[in-house]
Amino acid sequence: MIRCIVIDDEPLALKQLISYTEQTPELELVASCQSAREALEVLRKEHVDAMFVDINMPDLNGLDFVRSLEDRPMVVFTTAYSQYAVEGFQVNAIDYLLKPFGLEEFRRAAMRLKEQFELKYAASLSCVDEDDCIFLKSEYKIARIPIADILYVEAMSEYLRIHFSNGSRPITALLSMKRMEERLPRTFMRTHRSYIVNLKRIVEVNKSHIVLGPNVSLPIGDLYKDTFMNYINSKFLTK
Numbered sequence: 001m002i003r004c005i006v007i008d009d010e011p012l013a014l015k016q017l018i019s020y021t022e023q024t025p026e027l028e029l030v031a032s033c034q035s036a037r038e039a040l041e042v043l044r045k046e047h048v049d050a051m052f053v054d055i056n057m058p059d060l061n062g063l064d065f066v067r068s069l070e071d072r073p074m075v076v077f078t079t080a081y082s083q084y085a086v087e088g089f090q091v092n093a094i095d096y097l098l099k100p101f102g103l104e105e106f107r108r109a110a111m112r113l114k115e116q117f118e119l120k121y122a123a124s125l126s127c128v129d130e131d132d133c134i135f136l137k138s139e140y141k142i143a144r145i146p147i148a149d150i151l152y153v154e155a156m157s158e159y160l161r162i163h164f165s166n167g168s169r170p171i172t173a174l175l176s177m178k179r180m181e182e183r184l185p186r187t188f189m190r191t192h193r194s195y196i197v198n199l200k201r202i203v204e205v206n207k208s209h210i211v212l213g214p215n216v217s218l219p220i221g222d223l224y225k226d227t228f229m230n231y232i233n234s235k236f237l238t239k
Helices: 011-022 038-044 062-068 082-090 103-126 176-182 222-234
Strands: 002-007 027-033 050-054 074-079 095-098 132-137 143-147 150-154 159-164 171-174 188-192 193-198 208-214 216-219
Touching: 002 011, 002 038, 002 103, 011 027, 011 050, 011 103, 027 038, 038 050, 038 062, 038 176, 050 062, 050 103, 062 074, 062 193, 074 103, 074 171, 095 103, 132 171, 143 171, 150 176, 150 208, 176 188, 176 193, 176 208, 188 216, 188 222, 193 216
Parallel strands: 002 027, 002 050, 050 074, 074 095
Antiparallel strands: 132 143, 150 159, 150 193, 159 171, 188 193, 208 216
């Protein structure tokens, strides 16, 4: 599922974007924002795959906002002015929705997002194998960390603590959850504001917790519960 945010300074237009997103199975709404600055705060805290961005906004318009992002999610622009279309595609927008647009047009844009998302997913699988690793600076040293050995990642303010399945001492590094989430393969999933878990290490799941082993039980956050349960249901074996 594609984690997205919608941005529009007009309340009615924002309400419509929220409604269309909720009616589109491929999308998961992370947040709705009435300004680019509000959206920037969301991007600093949450992993976001895609944005529906209104171009004509006060203070900081949608085009300038997207240009300012170093780590840019996929973008679909929305506007009532067709002259912005060329500029929109110059910043590699996936699609452009001219207001007023309906649910069918919105869903077509969502399908284009899905196509790009799946291409990126396939590329990430092709370049990550069981022997892959990451390097992190920790305690004045650079540590090599085999990705397969990571049990879960825990957020601690501006730091991350990486816990291992082999019983090794956890490593603490100055890094954001978003950056770590982007680097890890799809065998990892963010299941709480403060946790990314190795899906291959799940022992048990109950209503509100994931058990990864003896004395390791992590909460499932409300914001991430639907995505996680969709994954579990996709693996669920019935008669």
